[in-house]
Amino acid sequence: MRNRTVGTAITVSAIGLLLAACGGPPGGAGAGGDGSSAVEQHAKEVYDKLNGLTGKERTKELVRLAEEEGEVSIYTSNSDMDDVVEVFEDTYDIDVSVYRGNSESVLQRVLQEQSAGFYGVDAVETNSTELNVLNKENYLYPYESELRDKVREEGQAENWIASRFNVFVVGWNTNRVKPGEEPKSLEELAEPKWRSKVSLELDDVDWFAGMAEHYEEQGMSQQEIVDLFKRIAKNAKIVKGHTVQGELLSAGQFDVALSSYSHTIDKAADEGAPVAWRTSSGQPVEPVVIRPNGIGLTKTAENPAAATLFADFELQQAGQQVFEENFRIGSMPSDQDPLAGYDTVDVPGDFLASMKKWDRLYAEVVKGGTEVGGE
């Protein structure tokens, strides 16, 4: 009798506790609306004030307000963030707290927090896809500055700004691919002589979308494009993750990696690894696909001025130099533009809207012509 009471009590209480804790269905509306007003209002005033100023006046006011705030919280997937923060903290009297995850977890964390009315983040620094989602969800406040207008055109996104670009290149192992034998184009890699010698990355859907659009502009039909990639995939070993891909490329597991990041290859080559993405005469496999990564300011920032100052800093010489030192390609055009003269392709502007389609097609490609991610 007693025993049964314990059992029942446990079940009932557990459910009770659970419901109390959840307070409703997951995915339901959070406290976002009302509780946000004061914070949001304050942030808006600061942003508007700064956006209304220009030149030295803006800089002076921005630094004053930012140092008054004294701290800023950044969520990022940028692997060079520690270096940027170090220089920033040396320059200004502001403490930066950094949450770093992969771009998916950065996005999920911001979505979760914002929908619950928890304002932990002042600026989000991540990949274009995730920033576009945040913009679509209406969580970002427009960032305006003279610096913004100087950024490469591909990087001037709606309500956020690119700080650097990921450049997808075809990389090769220089021990296994002799000078003169380097691939000239992606099409070439579909030929039988490259059988088992190339590698595709499992998740580079945005790279695939960029290349597909490029071929479409060249007059190929979608079917022809998918067929081409399937032929390449037949020659390919599928790898997950750019780090693994880079490591196995330099170890010689395969000769060519299709969608490497230029900085992965450059960094490895700098340490002496036998890898390259340009021939000795400086010629890469064209086109290279570029994807902006950038920073967006949140509407509910508790430190809006410091967040704005941080965005400025990333675009200024000091910030861009950190990216350069890490073999990244900054978003500000410079005299030694590493991409100058190369044929480049962007990730499609409507990538977010058609992501499911690209996802499905690319899954089909890497699966070697059979569908795995179907809807």
Added chain:
Amino acid sequence: MMTTASPAVGTDTVAASAWWRRWLPTPKMLILGVVGLVIGYLALVPLYYLLWGTFFDADGVSVAGFERAYGNSQIFELIGNSLWFAAGAAVLSLVVGTALAYLNVRTDVPFKALFFAASIVPLIIPGILYTISWILLASPEIGLVNKLVEPVFGSGTFDVFTIWGMIWVEGLHLSPIVFLLMVAAFRSMDPSLEESALMSGATRWQVFRKVTVPLARPAIVASILIMVVRSLESFEVPALLGLQNGIYVFTSRIYFVLRSYPPDFAAAGALAVGLLILAIIGVALSNIVGRSGKNYQTVTGKGFRPRPMELGKWRSVVGAGIILYFILTVIAPLVVLLYTSLLKYYTAPTLNVFKTMTLENYRELIGMSKAVTALRNSLILGIGSATLVMAFMAIAAWFVVRSRVRGRQVVDQLAFVPLVIPGLVLGLALSFVYLRSPIPIYGTLFILLIAYCTRYMPYGMRYAVTSMHQISSELEESAHVSGASWWQTFRRVIVPLLAPGLLAGWVYILVVSFRELSSSILLYSPGNEVLSILIFEQFEDGEFTVLSALGVVMVLTLILLVSIAYKLGAKVGLNRTN
């Protein structure tokens, strides 16, 4: 908050007072109630979140997620690959883990110290490093082992990129779980049963088959259960080894549906529900096996002294086998890691390479400001979650195995639930709840502790329940007769007898908690970094050689910690000299 039933109290009549007293929960009921509540709470929060996302969408109840998850011409191929892989890995880990445990506990095999390392090291090395080490060892193109045997067998003898390679790596990586479970089981087994069989003329092999294995059945079933579920949801090994030749498994689908934006939680949930059903059947089966009465209760009122069996002329043969196994599973991958950690980039070993070796990667590690914080946090979380989980599960195991409460199996089932919940979903569920909770847990180390306790509860429960099956109830009964309260009996009789199992579970949780990433990455906050976050960062940065150095440091730290735990554990554990 609700507590165990305590309805309104009558004040004026004696009858009412008696009635009140009858309903007053005893300490035993309170303790059981609290443990049950905690387990229920930890399991149901993510489960509720998962099921809600699976069955409900904007328009109400929907099973469209199931269609998207399973309505695919290839689902059978995926399930087939998965089952093959899971069964293979489970069998390999079971055979290896059981054999090593038996030799270690019950025989006079040489090199016992090696066992310890052999049993723990594959567990400590982060999965991704362990797998990549195996690529560098056994890839047909660049594998060092292949280069070594090339003059004899020709090129590409071993191919790690096959289902066999996947089974090999996963099976070895999981075998420590079995080893730890089986060591605990064998320690608590009265060898006189085997000795009588031997005296009656049975051969050693017959004894092993007819006496030892049947007695260890609860532990074997628990091992199979954990191994199969673990391999079914494993993604690391299939992603790194299977994809190269287009071998896809069931979990790749969970990965694919969660990859896109917005993530298809309904389909991911539908896939997890499939695993959940499998797990529920598994737990029920394991309870049926364990329940068959006193068959497995080898720890009884009769004292015993586990005396090692003499291997005789086989001693040197088995010893050689152990050395071989040790070289294969521990030394080889570890040497690859150590070798890589001394380089600037990976390259096959030549004389020149050895000249360029440097400690630069270790220097970089020491220079990392976050490294110390992360190590400290990981230690706090690892020791904290291991201790909490094993303490609660010890009580829960008594509740499930010994009590006669109706529905007690539900507690066992609930404790197993988190095993099938994807780490990302657990992270989302916890942040959903604690972002809305008035108690400020979000953004602290405490939310990670909750996540870890949830994730490792299933293992803790299996370790505790398995040991509980071996303890005879007559010991408790005699304590009762001698006037001990339930709590006294539990502390003074049951816990010491459970000690080998509890310690094994504790060690397991401590070690694997150092690697937990999938929910930590969503839940940690600046200043609360853990070691796995650091590993992830190094990995994302492409710092494979620094990562290898970190792997080496982790192996050394955890070996030290586990050694200490065993030394301490030996003091509180089963006193074998009595």
